[in-house]
Amino acid sequence: MSLTKKLFNQFMAQYMNYFFLRWLSNTIFIMCIWSVRFPTVLRKLYAEDGKLYWQETFLFPFPQEFLRTDSIGYVTIIMRIGGRFLRLFPIDFAPFFAALFTAICIGYLSAVILDIVKQFIHSRYLQLICSVFFMFVPIASFASIGNFANVYVFWMTAAAIVLISGENSAVHKRNNSLILLIAPLSLPLCIFLLPLIASRLRIVSCKLWQLRFSDQVFIASNLFQILLIAFFSLGERTPSIPSSPMRSLYLISDRVFGSSLMPGWGFVAGSQQLPKYENTIYPEFLYIRFVIAIIVCLGLLYLINRVITNINRFEVAPVFMLFAVTMIYAFTVALLFSPEPRYFVFPGFVVGFIFLWCIDRLQSKIKIVMALWLVLVIVFGAHPSEHLSQGPSWSANLKDAREVCLNEKSEKFVEIRIIPMNADWYVKLACGQIQRH
Numbered sequence: 001m002s003l004t005k006k007l008f009n010q011f012m013a014q015y016m017n018y019f020f021l022r023w024l025s026n027t028i029f030i031m032c033i034w035s036v037r038f039p040t041v042l043r044k045l046y047a048e049d050g051k052l053y054w055q056e057t058f059l060f061p062f063p064q065e066f067l068r069t070d071s072i073g074y075v076t077i078i079m080r081i082g083g084r085f086l087r088l089f090p091i092d093f094a095p096f097f098a099a100l101f102t103a104i105c106i107g108y109l110s111a112v113i114l115d116i117v118k119q120f121i122h123s124r125y126l127q128l129i130c131s132v133f134f135m136f137v138p139i140a141s142f143a144s145i146g147n148f149a150n151v152y153v154f155w156m157t158a159a160a161i162v163l164i165s166g167e168n169s170a171v172h173k174r175n176n177s178l179i180l181l182i183a184p185l186s187l188p189l190c191i192f193l194l195p196l197i198a199s200r201l202r203i204v205s206c207k208l209w210q211l212r213f214s215d216q217v218f219i220a221s222n223l224f225q226i227l228l229i230a231f232f233s234l235g236e237r238t239p240s241i242p243s244s245p246m247r248s249l250y251l252i253s254d255r256v257f258g259s260s261l262m263p264g265w266g267f268v269a270g271s272q273q274l275p276k277y278e279n280t281i282y283p284e285f286l287y288i289r290f291v292i293a294i295i296v297c298l299g300l301l302y303l304i305n306r307v308i309t310n311i312n313r314f315e316v317a318p319v320f321m322l323f324a325v326t327m328i329y330a331f332t333v334a335l336l337f338s339p340e341p342r343y344f345v346f347p348g349f350v351v352g353f354i355f356l357w358c359i360d361r362l363q364s365k366i367k368i369v370m371a372l373w374l375v376l377v378i379v380f381g382a383h384p385s386e387h388l389s390q391g392p393s394w395s396a397n398l399k400d401a402r403e404v405c406l407n408e409k410s411e412k413f414v415e416i417r418i419i420p421m422n423a424d425w426y427v428k429l430a431c432g433q434i435q436r437h
Contacts, residue, residue: 019111019171027100027107030135034099034146037382040389041146045095045418048149050427053083054094058433074229077185078105078155082148091434095394099146106151109158110134112175116165117353120319121360129371129378130356134158138381139259139348141279142267142341143420145388152186153345156193159183159218160326160346161353163196164318167212180218188225189343192329193218199321248334250286253293255344256330260351261296263373264380267341279383300355307361319357326350352377391419398434405431 034041045054053076056065066080082101089097114131121127134157144150162176184190197215211219258265266280268289277284282292304323308316330347337343352374359370394416401414408414410432418425 019115019175022111022114023108025107026110026131026135027103030103030107031100033136033382034103038141038145038384038388040384041099042096043393043395044388044391045098045394045427046147046149046388047418047420047425048079049082049086049098049147050094050416050418051425053079053149054086054098055427055429057083057087058429074188075185075225076152076187078152078182079148079186082151091429092395092398095146098148102146102148102151105148106135106154109154109179112158112179113161115172115175116161117356119165120353120357123360123367126356126360126367126371129374130353133352133356133374133378134349136378136382137260137345137348137352138265138377139255139267139341140345141381141383141388142269142385143387144342144345145384150342152183153342155179155183156187156190157346157349159190160193160196160322160350162214163193163218164199164322167214173212173214176212176214177217180214181221184218184221184225188222188229189329189333189337190218191222191226192325192332194222195325196318196321199318245335248331248339250290251334251339251344252327252330252347253290253297255341256347256351257297257300258289258293259344259381260348261300261355261374261377262292263376265377266383267385278385281380300351300358303358304354307358311361319354322350323354387420387422391421392417394418401429402434405434410435 059065062084065083066075066077082098082105085101086094086097110131113134114127117127117130121130134154137157140153144153158179162179165176167173167176197211197218254265254268259267262282264279264281266282267278268280268286269276269278275284275286282289308320326347330344333339333343355374356371359367362370397416397418401416404414405412408431410430412431413428414431414434415426415428418427
C-alpha cells in the first residue's frame with residue numbers, strides 16, 4: 001500500500017469518528033464552492049424562500065405557519081424551519097442566510113450519507129466521492145442550489161439511502177429517525193419510498209423482521225401528511241393531465257442518466273419545438289442527446305449486470321429495489337406531476353450511487369478511471385443556470401424599497417422583486433419591518 005493511500009485511509013478512519021466535524025466541514029465546503037461557482041445565490045433571494053416561507057413568518061405567529069397547507073397543498077416542515085431561521089437575521093443579508101441554511105441541511109445529510117454508504121461501497125475514496133456527488137448532483141444546479149425552497153429533494157434522497165441501510169449505532173438511529181421524520185413532512189412524494197422498507201426486511205434474518213423505530217416514524221409521517229392533504233388542504237397540487245410517455249422517457253434519460261453520468265451535460269428546458277440549452281458541451285439537438293442518454297443508460301445496465309453475477313443476492317436486493325423504485329418514481333412524476341428539474345435530483349443521485357457501487361467491485365485501474373470520470377461529472381456540472389443567476393440583486397431592490405418607505409407609514413406594504421424572472425416573484429413587507437431591520 002502506497003504512503004498516500006495509507007495516510008488517506010487513516011484520515012478517513014479518524015474523520016468518520018466525528019459526525020459533527022463532518023457536518024461542519026461539509027457545510028463550510030459547500031458554502032465555499034457556492035461562493036466560487038454559484039456566487040449569485042448568496043446575493044439573490046429565491047422564489048418561495050422569500051415570497052412564502054420567510055414572508056409568512058411576519059404574517060403568522062410561531063408555530064402556526066408550520067401546519068399551513070393552503071399555499072402549496074401540503075405541509076413543508078423543513079422549508080418552514082428555513083423561514084424561521086431566516087427571520088433570525090437582518091433582512092439585508094437574507095440571501096446569504098437562506099443559502100447558509102440550505103448548506104447546513106445538505107452538509108448534515110451528506111455527513112449521514114458518508115457514514116451510510118460504507119455499507120455498500122468499500123473503497124474509502126469512492127465513499128468520499130459519493131458524499132460529494134450528493135452535495136453537487138449536477139441536475140440540482142438548475143434550481144436547487146442555495147435555496148431552501150427546494151431542499152426537500154435532498155431530504156427525500158437521503159431518506160431513500162437510509163431506508164435500505166442498516167442501523168449499527170445510536171447515532172445512526174437518531175439520524176435515521178430525524179431524516180425519516182422530516183422528509184415525508186416536507187414532500188408527500190416520499191410515499192414512493194415505502195417499498196424500500198419491505199425490501200430490507202426481506203433480506204434480514206427472521207429475528208430482525210420487525211420494523212425499526214425509524215421505519216415506524218417514516219410510515220407515521222407519510223400517513224400524517226396524506227391525512228392533512230385529504231382533509232385540510234386548500235391547495236391545488238393534484239396530478240396534471242398525463243404527459244406524453246415518450247416525453248417522460250426523454251426527460252428521464254436526459255435529466256437522470258445524461259446529467260448524472262456525462263460531464264458537461266448541462267440543461268435543456270423550454271418545449272420540443274423551442275428547446276433551450278444551457279451549459280452543455282454536446283450537440284444542441286434533442287434526438288442526438290436522447291440517443292446519447294439512452295446509450296449511457298444501457299451502459300449502466302450492462303455494468304450492473306456484469307458485477308451482480310459475482311455478488312450475493314442478499315447484497316444486491318436492496319440496491320436493485322432502490323433502482324426499481326427510483327425509476328418508477330421518475331416516470332410517474334414526469335408523466336403525472338411535474339417535469340421540473342428539482343424532482344430529478346433524487347433519481348440523479350441514485351444513478352451516481354449505483355454507478356459507484358458497481359465500479360467499487362471492478363479491478364483497481366478501471367475503478368480509478370471511472371471514479372475520475374464521475375469527478376469530471378461533478379466539476380463540469382457545477383454551473384448555475386439562468387434560472388438562478390439572472391435577475392435583480394436583493395441589496396439593490398431592498399435599498400429602493402427603503403427609499404419608498406421614507407415618506408410612508410410603517411403599515412404601508414412594499415413589494416421587493418426577487419428571482420427567478422420567469423414569473424412575478426416578490427416579497428411583500430411592511431415599511432416598519434424594513435426600517436426596523
